[in-house]
Amino acid sequence: MPRKNGNGMEVSRDPLLVLMAPPANESAEEKEVRIRNEKVAIARNAEIEEMLRLERVAAKKRGCIRVLLLGQSESGKSTTLKNFQLAFAPNAFRAERVSWTRIIYLNLVRSINTIIRAVSPELLGTNKSTLSSPSTSTLPSPISPLDRSHADFPLPPTAQSSAMTPSLSSSSQIPIDYTALFADLSALEGLEERLQRQLIPPDEPFPQYPANTNANGGGAGKRYTSHGEFFVYSTTGWKTAFSMLRGRGSLESRSSIDRRASVGADNGGRGGGGGDDVVGVLLEKKRAMIVLWRDERVRRALRRSSRIRLDDSAAFYLDNIDRIVQRYYEPSDDDVIRARLRTVGVQEHIIVHERQLTRDMASEWRMYDVGGTRSERAAWIPYFEHMNAIIFLAPISAFNQVLDEDRDRNRLEDSFGLYKKIVSSKLLAKVQIVLFLNKVDLFRRMINHQGISFSKYVPSYGNRPNEVESIMKYLKAKFKEISRDHSPAARTFFSYFTSVVDTQSTAVTLQIVREGIIRTNLKNADMI
Ligand SMILES: Nc1nc2c(ncn2[C@@H]2O[C@H](COP(=O)(O)OP(=O)(O)OP(=O)(O)O)[C@@H](O)[C@H]2O)c(=O)[nH]1
Ligand SMILES: [Mg+2]
DSSP states (O other): OOOOTTTTTSSSSOHHHHHHHTTTOOOOHHHHHHHHHHHHHHHHHHHHHHHHHHHHHHHHOOOEEEEEEESSSTSHHHHHHHHHHHHHHHHHHHHHHGGGGGHHHHHHHHHHHHHHHHHHHHHSSTTTTTTSSSSEEOOOOOHHHHHHHHSOOOOOHHHHHHHHHHHHHHTTTTTHHHHHHHHHHHHHHHHHHHHHHHOOTTTTTTOOOOOOTTOOOSSSSSBBBOOOOBBBBBBBHHHHHHHHHHHSSHHHHOHHHHHHOOSSGGGTTTTOSSSOHHHHHHHHHHHHHHHHHOOOOHHHHHHHTTOOOOOOHHHHHHHHHHHSTTOOOOOOOOHHOOOBBBSSSSEEEEOOOOOOOOOSOOOOOEEEOOOOOOGGGGGGGGGTTSEEEEEEEEGGGGOOOOOOOOOSBHHHHHHHHHHHHHOOOOGGGTTTEEEEEEEEHHHHHHHHTTTOHHHHHHHHTTTSOOOOOHHHHHHHHHOOOOOOHOOSSOOOEEEEEEOOHHHHHHHHHHHHHHHHHHHHHHHHHOOO
């Protein structure tokens, strides 16, 4: 027979009811008290439920803000993300700075290797048509500001450059034996691969290093883009490796930094055995690297070599070799901001703002950084829903470049096309879109110092003046027109000219953008 409680309910099968069932021999008086108490409890419960509901509504209103970073490859999305971290979560950003050491060394070594591959045919005499003098030169005098502004790979003036000037100029009459110089630096090829191996999580295989198939030394290997650029699938692998090291010893001592910066044994044996002291190798090759980068004949050969394109940060690191290649090197904010590691897929980054502006403001932002090459763009679509804002980056300095993945497609034209697709998407009709017309620093240099004609690459510009302000106005108007003509519903056009490697000016822009996103978000929440 199933057992019944005082209210006649069957309780034998439900353990919760069994537990809560009144005693079988409950008196009438006890029953009255119990029922009264239960009514109070039910009312209290309803109050709590209502409180929780209101809390949920408020939380939804405050929300966690989601921002998607879009734009073609190398437009500056990841660099913008790092600026967000530096501006709004500086402690978290700085705590991770040291983990960028390997990426920075990889950027440096890759640039040196790329330069050698590009210039050695000419300087070693294998390219007879362009070689007009013997394969020796003299060590260069320091590069003058004028030379700098006209170089294809201009050097920003830095304290380090002038600091190392005396030692170079003092030996400026020594002829350079390029065969010996390149042979000396050939150790950096192995170092590039070794650094790459250390950035891949232990559970992911490292493919055979591809044969050199083009001027950038890459091949169509799993870890390389079509133009030979290395990538990893996620940032967690290499960042975790550093966190583990940090956790292993409680002291943030010089020796622990040294261990992290040196390579191999600290990475689950991925370094490939003995002699894995990356800093040791770099220190040994430091002077040769400086000689290579500052040699006038190398510079000239680089300018002539149409097959190579150095990363936009290459000159920054090459100009700072003296500071960066140190036994106890700790990356600065700028070093981290400039570090280039291509994004693959969609990566979520949570930024907890360390200082809140208002009580209503969500302190947690989720930012989605995507890979920008054509083949990756389909992966963006699932992220269109639930976004509060999109920051779209268009690098205006790319007007005379073509896409790496499609050599017939001008990069500026690609940005126009991509922006048009984004603003015309119905899924994004209500999403705030903020346009960053980026790489203004490079753009200015190209127009003002290199004298590159804009209308040669953008014929629709016609015979308007080849001047920075006039071209910038034209570009902004073009994007505004696209937004107006192709948005499915009325949309406010937000745009900023940016150089996201300049952290100070970018911080100011990001403050304004952040407030705009918050304001729009609160307005939308009120309307719901
Ligand atoms: N000089 C200069 N360099 C920039 C600027 N913005 C980005 N860069 C550099 O351009 C390169 C590409 O920047 P990323 O932020 O990695 O580009 P991305 O859009 O994330 O590229 P993918 O991950 O390939 O989609 C890096 O070397 C940056 O340091 C800028 O405003 N000025
Ligand atoms: Mg990226």
